[in-house]
Amino acid sequence: KAGVTQTPRYLIKTRGQQVTLSCSPISGHRSVSWYQQTPGQGLQFLFEYFSETQRNKGNFPGRFSGRQFSNSRSEMNVSTLELGDSALYLCASSLAQLAGGTYEQYFGPGTRLTVT
């Protein structure tokens, strides 16, 4: 079974631009979560989608948004990029989303975004 794929793997943008990242989950997985990883803040939860609905959201500004399509593929968008948005963005998929539950998340390799 193919794993979680993310495109592109690397991206360089300038301040003020916007960017869209894509994530294809493992076949059959309906939950997709996004995370930001930086050396200073570590891994932080952005949001989670299940069956095309955003069910959970982390503490990030409204410049960060996402969506999920009927085939469970997900995109996240960052508008008006800032230097501090430079990070590794990780996508993870799971079969189901249960609060405090026993689900496992499977991570993609990430998209490395550099904002100059």
Added chain:
Amino acid sequence: GDSVTQMEGPVTLSEEAFLTINCTYTATGYPSLFWYVQYPGEGLQLLLKATKADDKGSNKGFEATYRKETTSFHLEKGSVQVSDSAVYFCIHGGSQGNLIFGKGTKLSVKP
């Protein structure tokens, strides 16, 4: 609020040494607990998990036991290898359904 505290690295060991990475958590209820590993240039991979108190997760020689009384989930391995060099994350399933991450512990194993 929900949180995870794991020992800071980096941790440097010689091959065949014993490894312990401490992890404690605060949570509402009794969440599932996980250890994930991240190799250089890659995403996170599930190493092991435990879903209830006293469960022991194990994989590839690594073990961790869910200790409710001490709210801990320490990772151990009896004999590390150079190939174990990576960053290890202690994680619990947060009350909102998202994962709560520790800051990660970088392990370097020297031959």
